[in-house]
Amino acid sequence: MTSTNTTSTEGGEPLVVLDPTAGKLAADLQPAPRPAGLSGLTVGLLDISKPRGNVFLDQVESHLGRLGAKVVRYRKPTFTKPAPVDLRHEIAVNCDAVIEALAD
């Protein structure tokens, strides 16, 4: 009686491994549709609370005003953490578009 059986999994069989990313690398997120223009739209400006971010956003606000957009200003409590969920919801409900600004 002969046998070629072994207790190894690797006897020439292809190696099967488990995906360590939970399939995330294949995630396919689409950006929201872009508005054609800004006239008449409400644009949120989110200050992430980096120093002098307000200086930059003041400039952006006046440019947007000239393009006919209504501007609403928001501010994150700290730049080191994601915006709180309530703030994100408020922006989503009130605004047609949002600009998140970084400054230092």
Next chain:
Amino acid sequence: MGNSAGATVDASTERPSLPDGLIAVVKRDCPTCEFVVPVLEQLAKAGPLTVFTQDDPTFPESVSPSDDTRLAFSWHHDIETVPTLIRARNGEEEDRTVGWSRPHWEKLSGVADLGSDLPEFRPGCGSLSVDPALASELAVRFGGSTLQSRRVELARLEDPFEAAFDRGWTDGLPVVPPTEARVMAMLEETSRAADDVVAEIPPDLHPATVEQIAINAVMAGCKPEYFQVVLAAVEAACTHEFNMHGLLATTFFSGPVLVVNGPIAKRLGMNSGGNAFGQGNRANLTIGRALQLVVRNLGGGRPGEVDMAMLGSPGKLSFCFAEREHDSPFSSLAAERGFGPYADTVTVFAGSGPTAIIDQISRTPESLVRSVAACLRSTGHPKLAMGFDAMLVVSPEHGRIFAQSGWDKDRLRSELESLLTIPGAEMVRGVDGMEEGLPEAFADGTVPKFRPGGLQIVHAGGDAGLFSAILDGWVGGNMGSEPVTVEIRP
């Protein structure tokens, strides 16, 4: 010849049926099995006998053994000891006995005078099917894997190490291929269910299961027994207080630093002594690395993407050590954070480093504490205060100087706080020709270098070396990161 139909062992993973009559399971490597060969010959003459052999398919030649080197029969029929003798009828097991015992074998077989020249009793050996080295592999082969993760079949000619690099799964070093057997072995070491969600991993806030974390722990090189520390570390890092998201995204150097306290550190062979921050210890290096791979692969936090570190630091591959508790002059980090002396804990601290504190001359705590304070003051910048945290790692030789004069951790901390309460006039912008510094408003009073709770103190390092270390922290408290301690549970 007792090799009945149905007893053939092939590549199938199905449960082999029980041939009627007597069945013996043996291996050549077992002296008791060698010893009972004459008995097996006696039984083969008396009636139907099937002998399954686990290691050498020719053993024992005189009774035409059936090959069970794939261990299908042994695994499915719960063979724990060889020899095992079973009596079966109509495919059902009626009785079994393990090892050699003349009365038991005679009773079970109904054959008298078995092995009359042998001693009456001899214990058997462990079955290969319960060998710890094979257990996970056999469970995958025959038990049917219950793992949920997507299988990735690598091509026959694909190098598994290169395959992991190609798929973006690594931190720049090779990873251990996460096979089902290795992941199953990891899962054996926790009482938590494989589909239990441990934490939402930033930045993508992926709800990571125990199984998904186990895959990354395998890749990091963890032994299964490290897994419970990895789970606790992931839990600690993914709290709102610790703020792994911000720590990942920052342009600053820091990453999660893990400090392990409690008896588990010794049990896992973790290093709290010489070179505790360095290379050479598997537990230290792979536990810290597992957390980073979880953030990378499950959270989606990768350098150049959400991770915007300007230079980063080597500790972002892995930074994990144990506190040297056995001869520490101080209460442990865990004790200070409210845990008992026998609790196993992991604390995450947002930091990088180390930065050296050299003092080879001081022999009194009054002198040494001034050196330590002077070095701590320069953390980040000597004219900045309160924003950034730090961890002071006191070495055994420095610790002894404090201990000899009866300084405990509270005393050391209060002396440091007093030395690090600095006149604002020294700290404001422009002073000493440096534009960096605190705003002018701080000029009139004094300022503490660290916010309350912003300086951690631990004891670690080798026996020799009159140095200590600073791990530079990141933005402390609500604005950035608060250290978080989680109890390690089986």
